[in-house]
Amino acid sequence: MRREYLEYVKEYADRLxxxxxxxxxxxxxxRLERSPVSNYSFGKDGVVFVYRVIQNGSSSMASKII
Structure with a gap:
């Protein structure tokens, strides 16, 4: 997601x-990763989040990229 969204989109700012x-x-x-990405979209910086979902007390095989 674009990094700026974490600052000014009311649904994300200080909430997401x-x-x-x-x-x-x-x-x-x-959380497996939180990586800043330069020039992510339309010349704007972004952030990539990678999480592993836990199911029934154990990690699932698939990670969710958000």
Whole structure:
């Protein structure tokens, strides 16, 4: 996603990453990566999040890229 969205989109600003952390803390998924990407889209920087979903107490085989 474009990095700027994390700052000015009201649904994301100060809400998305804390919610992702809440899901991680509750054992629903585990963050594998948070990577900044230069020139991600239309000359704007971005951030790529990669999570592994936890199912029935164990990691699923597939990771979700968000």
């Amino acid at each position: 990453e804390p919610y992702m952390k809440e899901l991680e803390d509750s054992g629903q998924w585990r």
